Every structure is written in structure tokens, then in C-alpha cells.
Amino acid sequence: MSDFTNPVEPFLRTDRMPHIWCPGCGIGTTVNCFARALIESKIDLESLALVSGIGCTGRVAGYVKLDSFHTTHGRAIPFATGLKLANPKLNVVVYSGDGDLSAIGGNHLIHAARRNIDLKVICVNNLIYAMTGGQTAPTTPSHAITSTSPYGSCEPAFNLPHLVEAAGAVYVARWTTFHVRQLARSIAEAFNKKGFSFIEVISPCPTLFQRRNKLGDGLDTMKYYKEKSKVKHGAPTSEVGMTMTGEIIVGKFVDRDRPDYQTMARAQLAESLGDRFVEQAEMVCS
Amino acid sequence: MVERCKACGFCVEFCPTKVLALSSAFNSKGYHPPHVVNPEKCSGCDLCGMYCPDFAIYGYKLPNAAPQKGVPDEG
Ligand SMILES: Cc1ncc(C[n+]2csc(CCOP(=O)(O)OP(=O)(O)O)c2C)c(N)n1
Ligand code: SF4
Ligand code: SF4
Ligand code: SF4
Ligand SMILES: [Mg+2]
Numbered sequence: 001m002s003d004f005t006n007p008v009e010p011f012l013r014t015d016r017m018p019h020i021w022c023p024g025c026g027i028g029t030t031v032n033c034f035a036r037a038l039i040e041s042k043i044d045l046e047s048l049a050l051v052s053g054i055g056c057t058g059r060v061a062g063y064v065k066l067d068s069f070h071t072t073h074g075r076a077i078p079f080a081t082g083l084k085l086a087n088p089k090l091n092v093v094v095y096s097g098d099g100d101l102s103a104i105g106g107n108h109l110i111h112a113a114r115r116n117i118d119l120k121v122i123c124v125n126n127l128i129y130a131m132t133g134g135q136t137a138p139t140t141p142s143h144a145i146t147s148t149s150p151y152g153s154c155e156p157a158f159n160l161p162h163l164v165e166a167a168g169a170v171y172v173a174r175w176t177t178f179h180v181r182q183l184a185r186s187i188a189e190a191f192n193k194k195g196f197s198f199i200e201v202i203s204p205c206p207t208l209f210q211r212r213n214k215l216g217d218g219l220d221t222m223k224y225y226k227e228k229s230k231v232k233h234g235a236p237t238s239e240v241g242m243t244m245t246g247e248i249i250v251g252k253f254v255d256r257d258r259p260d261y262q263t264m265a266r267a268q269l270a271e272s273l274g275d276r277f278v279e280q281a282e283m284v285c286s
Numbered sequence: 287m288v289e290r291c292k293a294c295g296f297c298v299e300f301c302p303t304k305v306l307a308l309s310s311a312f313n314s315k316g317y318h319p320p321h322v323v324n325p326e327k328c329s330g331c332d333l334c335g336m337y338c339p340d341f342a343i344y345g346y347k348l349p350n351a352a353p354q355k356g357v358p359d360e361g
Contacts, residue, residue: 006287006335006344021339023292023317028339036336178300180336218339219295 008035013065020059024218026177026203027057030124031064033180033201034095037187043091050093051080053100055131056205057124060095074104077112080119088262091120091191098125098139102158106138113167115261116195122187123160123198126205127242134208141244145212162237164198165254171197172237172254177204178225179250186252195260202248213244290342291319297334297343303327306334 008031021027038045045066052061054073061068071079076096084092094101101109101123112119128146129135135148138158145152161172171193175183183201190197204210204221215221225248232240233251240249259267270277291313298306298320305328309321320343322328328345335344 004344004346006341007332008335008341008344012341018290018292018315018340024294024296025339028341029296029337032336032338032341180333184336217294219299222296222299 007039008032011035011038011064011066013063016063019063021056022205022207022218024204024206024221025056026126026201026205026218026222027060027124029177029180030122030183030201030203031060033183034064034093034122034187036184037191040184041188041191043191047089048091048093049080049083050095051076051083052094053096053105055097055100055129056126057095057097058100058131074100074106074108076100077105077108077117077119077121081108081112081117084118085262088118092118094119094121096121096123097130098123098127098160099129099137102138102160102163103129109164110167113164113169113196113198116168116170116258116264118194118260118262119196120187120190121196121198123200124203125160125200126203126209127157128205128209130205130208134205134212139242141242144209144244147208147212157242159237159241160200161198161240161253164196165237168196168258169198169254170195170256170258171199171252173198173252174200174202174240174248174250176202176225176229176248176250178222178229182231182250189252189255193255195258202242202250215245287342288319289313289315290340291317291338292340292342293317293319294339296337296339300337301334302331303329 050066050068052058053076061070076094080092080094129137133147136146136153140153141157143152165172173186186199204218206218229248229250231251232249237253305324306320307323308318330345330347332345
């Protein structure tokens, strides 16, 4: 078909298709939502950079036709911070997995939120380290069977929206891969926000999470999301923790304003240096 | 893009008007891609396109025409 193309197509490195993600994996669905958000927000693609860490989700950086960076495991946020500080005009998106962002990269996550670095973080949370064979992650719900917890995980899981809100994020939302339109809208909204934005997307990993826990395939998981999700905008993030098969609270939880890192840095310099502080017209590397 | 389909069934399940069904045909990887069973019911909403994790299907509205949609082998 000629005049019509899939809206996601212009954003893909089509020579790399088909991608490696398994049948029923939710990561591709999140990419559709991301593409729709880019279209809707009319963002200048020349100003956009996408940074991923390592993992199945980290592969996004290799599949999108944008200025994208596939960095080392856990270091997407510090890499993105460097990009943003060196070239504040960039819109910098971090697109990575729950393990990458909250385990090995967990310290970077909380400190970027604390400093309110102007980054848009999309965290695909499949409740597991998928790429390496399905090990327990900080996000794995208690009792889940994983390759490193064959008798069930005894650990409590991180509630990521609560964590990043407490650390200082200005925008926090959670959706599942069932909530495609809402997710696209949230991503577009985050582009209009200055400061640390965090969007968690609960996503199926049928191959390693659902299979071991006898929760069916990707479609079964999508039906579970549809049935068990409750939209509660503004819900206290302390109350949105996830369990194995229980209710999933989704929605926009936090939308607030506070000065971002670069604004605070400038203010501090102006205060300390007084007349000696010279605002640079362009703080841009070329 | 019928070759990209991995037969997850998302598009079939979440099409609001049940336009699609998985076919009995195989693509070269051995998956059964969807086909259109109720073309007249398609609104072109593109929910199938938003759900498809393999970028294998999408819907569109034809200008000045009855609603139609992109099917996997047209994308
Ligand atoms: C320094 C380092 N430690 C460990 C690994 C192995 N490793 C690769 S991906 C990954 C976890 C990925 O989990 P997540 O970020 O949740 O991504 P997913 O695959 O689930 O999308 C690990 C531990 C690595 N690549 N580098
Ligand atoms: S292992 Fe899991 S997360 Fe990785 S591609 Fe397969 S389904 Fe997706
Ligand atoms: S077209 Fe896409 S959504 Fe539909 S069955 Fe195939 S891979 Fe799944
Ligand atoms: S575009 Fe048509 S086939 Fe696709 S989800 Fe909408 S109504 Fe169904
Ligand atoms: Mg993961």
C-alpha cells in the first residue's frame, strides 16, 4: 500500500527488522506509543537524543532512527546527564529496563531525580532481568519464581513511582502496555515538562517471567492488565506497589514544578559570584 | 508486513470492533498472521497499530471513503 504507512515506520531502522523481541513481548508496543508521542508533541527530532542501557529494553536504542546511544549497563542516566549538561537544548530521553535503571543504575536514578535533571525516563518494567535469563530484579514481586529464586523470591520489591517521587521527580506516571493511548499521552506530556520525568510501563516478558510463573503468554498478560488495572490519577505513590497477580494502580501520580538542575546551578553561581557572574548566551557545544 | 508478525494476537484481541482474526496461513517464520474478517467494521482507529509489538499492522482512515484499514500484507 502506497500512500499509507505505519506511523511508527519513519522512526525505525527498518533494515534491522524483524527485531529480536519474543512473540508477545511488550517492548515493541511501548515503542509504538513513544512514536505516537513524538508525532503528537511535534518535537523537533534534530533536538532529540535517546539513551538506553543494556537489556532487552536497551535494544530500543538500536532500533529507533534517532540520535540514539546504547550505553553500558546501568549508565544510561549518567550518560544522558552529560549530554543534557553539555547541550541544554537537547531533549534527552532515557529508555531502559527496570533492572538497568533501578538495580545497577539505581543510584544514578535517585540522584538524577534529586537534582531534577531535565530527562524523560521511560522505564519498561517487566519485573525481571530478561536479557540475561530471568534473574530476580529489585522490581520482582515477592514470591515470584525466577531463575535465581526457583522457590520464590523472598525479597520485597521496589515501588518505583514511590522511589522516584521521594527522590524528587517532577512527573511520575505508570501505565501498562495495555494502556497504549494513555501511555502515548503521558510521554507527550513529559516532553512539555522541565525536570526529571519518570514513566513506568508494566510490560510482559512471556518468555522468562510469565512462563516460569505459569501466568500464560503475552496475550494472557495483556488481558490481566486490562482486567486488573485501576486508573487512579494522583494516587499516593506509597500505595501503588505491585504484587504478582493483584490490582495494578496506573495513572499520573505526580505533576509538580521545581527548578531543574541547570536553573539551580545558574542561580547558585549568580548568588555566589554577584557581578562576576556572566550568563553565557549559548551554553552549547557545537 | 506480514513477515514481521509473530502471532501474539494483541491486534485481534484489542480491536474494538473485532475486525481481525488469526488466519490459518503461515508466514515464512511459521507464524499465523491476522487477516481481516469484518472489513466493514473497521473504523481506522489504529489501535491494532499501537498494540502490535512487531510493527506488522496498522489501521488508517481513507479520506472520503468508508473506513478501511491496513492489513499486515499491505503495511
Ligand atoms: C556491568 C554489567 N553487569 C551485568 C551485565 C549483564 N546484564 C545485561 S542486561 C542485564 C539486566 C537487564 O535487565 P533489565 O534492565 O530489566 O532489562 P530487560 O532485559 O528486562 O528489558 C544484566 C544483568 C552487563 N551487561 N554489564
Ligand atoms: S526475553 Fe522477555 S523482555 Fe526479552 S525480548 Fe523476550 S519477552 Fe521481551
Ligand atoms: S500483527 Fe502484530 S499484533 Fe497482530 S498478531 Fe501479528 S505481531 Fe501480534
Ligand atoms: S484500525 Fe480497524 S482493525 Fe485496527 S483496531 Fe481499529 S478497527 Fe480494528
Ligand atoms: Mg527488566
